[in-house]
Amino acid sequence: MGASDVLSDAGVLGEQLFQAARANAARITTETRMCTSRRRSLTNRGVEWAVSELTDVVLVGAGVMCATLGTLLRKLDPTLTIQVFERLDRAAAESSDAWNNAGTGHSGFCELNYTPAAVDGSVDVGKAIRIAEEFSVSRQFWASLVGSGDLTPDFVRPIPHMSFVWGADNVDFLQTRYAELAESPLFHGMQISTEATEIADWIPLVMEGADRGPVAATRMDIGNDVNFGQLTRTLISGLAKSEGVAVHLAHEVVDFRHKADGIWRIKVRDLERDRERIVRARFVFIGAGGGSLPLLERSGIPESRGYGGFPVSGQWLRCTNRQVIERHAAKVYGKAAVGAPPMSVPHLDTRRIDGRRELLFGPYAGFSTKFLKRGSWSDLFRSLDFDNIVPMLSAGAHNLDLTRYLVGQAMLSPEERVAILRAYYPAARDEDWEVEIAGQRVQIIKSDGRGGGVLQFGTEVVTGANGTMAALLGASPGASTAVAIMLDLLARCFPERMEAWRPRLSALIPSYGHRLRDEPELCEAIRRQTGEALQTT
Numbered sequence: 001m002g003a004s005d006v007l008s009d010a011g012v013l014g015e016q017l018f019q020a021a022r023a024n025a026a027r028i029t030t031e032t033r034m035c036t037s038r039r040r041s042l043t044n045r046g047v048e049w050a051v052s053e054l055t056d057v058v059l060v061g062a063g064v065m066c067a068t069l070g071t072l073l074r075k076l077d078p079t080l081t082i083q084v085f086e087r088l089d090r091a092a093a094e095s096s097d098a099w100n101n102a103g104t105g106h107s108g109f110c111e112l113n114y115t116p117a118a119v120d121g122s123v124d125v126g127k128a129i130r131i132a133e134e135f136s137v138s139r140q141f142w143a144s145l146v147g148s149g150d151l152t153p154d155f156v157r158p159i160p161h162m163s164f165v166w167g168a169d170n171v172d173f174l175q176t177r178y179a180e181l182a183e184s185p186l187f188h189g190m191q192i193s194t195e196a197t198e199i200a201d202w203i204p205l206v207m208e209g210a211d212r213g214p215v216a217a218t219r220m221d222i223g224n225d226v227n228f229g230q231l232t233r234t235l236i237s238g239l240a241k242s243e244g245v246a247v248h249l250a251h252e253v254v255d256f257r258h259k260a261d262g263i264w265r266i267k268v269r270d271l272e273r274d275r276e277r278i279v280r281a282r283f284v285f286i287g288a289g290g291g292s293l294p295l296l297e298r299s300g301i302p303e304s305r306g307y308g309g310f311p312v313s314g315q316w317l318r319c320t321n322r323q324v325i326e327r328h329a330a331k332v333y334g335k336a337a338v339g340a341p342p343m344s345v346p347h348l349d350t351r352r353i354d355g356r357r358e359l360l361f362g363p364y365a366g367f368s369t370k371f372l373k374r375g376s377w378s379d380l381f382r383s384l385d386f387d388n389i390v391p392m393l394s395a396g397a398h399n400l401d402l403t404r405y406l407v408g409q410a411m412l413s414p415e416e417r418v419a420i421l422r423a424y425y426p427a428a429r430d431e432d433w434e435v436e437i438a439g440q441r442v443q444i445i446k447s448d449g450r451g452g453g454v455l456q457f458g459t460e461v462v463t464g465a466n467g468t469m470a471a472l473l474g475a476s477p478g479a480s481t482a483v484a485i486m487l488d489l490l491a492r493c494f495p496e497r498m499e500a501w502r503p504r505l506s507a508l509i510p511s512y513g514h515r516l517r518d519e520p521e522l523c524e525a526i527r528r529q530t531g532e533a534l535q536t537t
Helices: 003-033 035-044 064-076 126-147 168-181 196-202 228-240 289-299 322-326 389-397 400-410 414-421 478-493 495-508 520-534
Strands: 053-060 082-085 156-158 161-166 191-193 215-220 224-226 245-248 251-258 264-270 275-286 308-319 331-333 347-353 356-366 433-437 441-447 453-456 458-463 469-475
Touching: 053 064, 064 082, 064 126, 064 228, 064 275, 064 478, 064 495, 082 228, 082 251, 126 478, 126 495, 126 520, 161 168, 168 191, 168 215, 191 196, 196 215, 224 347, 228 245, 251 289, 275 289, 289 308, 289 441, 289 469, 308 414, 322 356, 356 400, 356 414, 389 441, 414 433, 441 469, 458 478, 469 478, 478 495
Parallel strands: 053 082, 053 275, 082 245, 161 331, 275 469
Antiparallel strands: 156 224, 161 215, 191 215, 251 264, 264 275, 308 356, 308 433, 308 441, 331 347, 347 356, 441 453, 458 469
């Protein structure tokens, strides 16, 4: 494909996106003009925007973010009334589900995309250290819930986290990375080896039958495998049993309005009964995974303007040979291919799902216009409007290589996928692996402040200026750092209550108000305490 072809394709895509945005804007305008007649129709069905039940907090989605925020709020103020609305008939059925996760227990120990190398050969480990501390915050909160009887520790298991590379330049990179991380108490206990025989003892499948030249691996024995689907369903079940909390499955939030009295009106559709009702709330959190962006746009808050979404789908190779599965016991991360998005870092991953040990390799990225695994093919186009069309087109024009990479990944045959796997498991046989569809991720596109747009990876909390609404956009590391993300949200949306909540937060999260990276003794004490409570030592 030549440059002219690429520009031509980009022009066609741009025109399609522009037309979609114009159509979507027209649809929104039409819906606004029909407001009066729609309200009359709703009134006839027993629903009225102005008169409805009032709750303190509405959580949109029954994934790990809403489950975490709801549980935190109940621990901090048991008098709060909370309602949870989930579109599907089961909690944690989208991004939080075990089969849909691109990785679990992200703690910065092995993910090489968190430690980028500079041109001069130095390695920036700041993000890895931050994520390691945030994952410790999650472990502390979970340990507190185990201590109070709200959780049992069977959702988390110990598993070594390893990074593995080959080739002289990559070995140099890993050694530099190790030297930097070893200075932090959060990475105390990390091992490194450049001896092929020792690495073969750690990860025999990876080393058997391979002649890669120089190799290196790091290992953290205190890594975790976390079943976020199981964790989330337990937390949601606990919320549903709490006084003042109601969990509604198969209920879709379809619209919002913010009134002069400061109260949100949320229109909710009961999908089983095909009925609509209005719920009033003082605070709304949208934690609906890939569905968060369209809902945030419907809220109409000024802070939502200019945001767009770039959906990325994923697939796994799942091992079906139990003998092979039992021979591997680690999460082994390598380096991403040139042009690959960060969530596509290849890893040979031991997991515990539905009570069985599993072995997965991937993820293989792909492109889909859906924002959710059970979403609509029109999700991307319906998210376009005049506020985000320019950032979307700008980000697209600057990421054509990424688009081609995703399309190429989506077109891989099963045999081609196994061929990629053989870089990490040379003896892999086609008949021992099958494709498993993973979840959707929607990466953030936002204005760059200069008339263009930028595609960013990671998560971002968007809050309204008055603190009555917040939404979580983006993906990865996401679930692993959910508690830290929700603490940040509380500070932004409930600033007047944080001082009163401080003693309780310190009891739930002993490092609250501290930086473990700067306090080695506290870091080690918390590591021991959480390990004992979660039974991961």
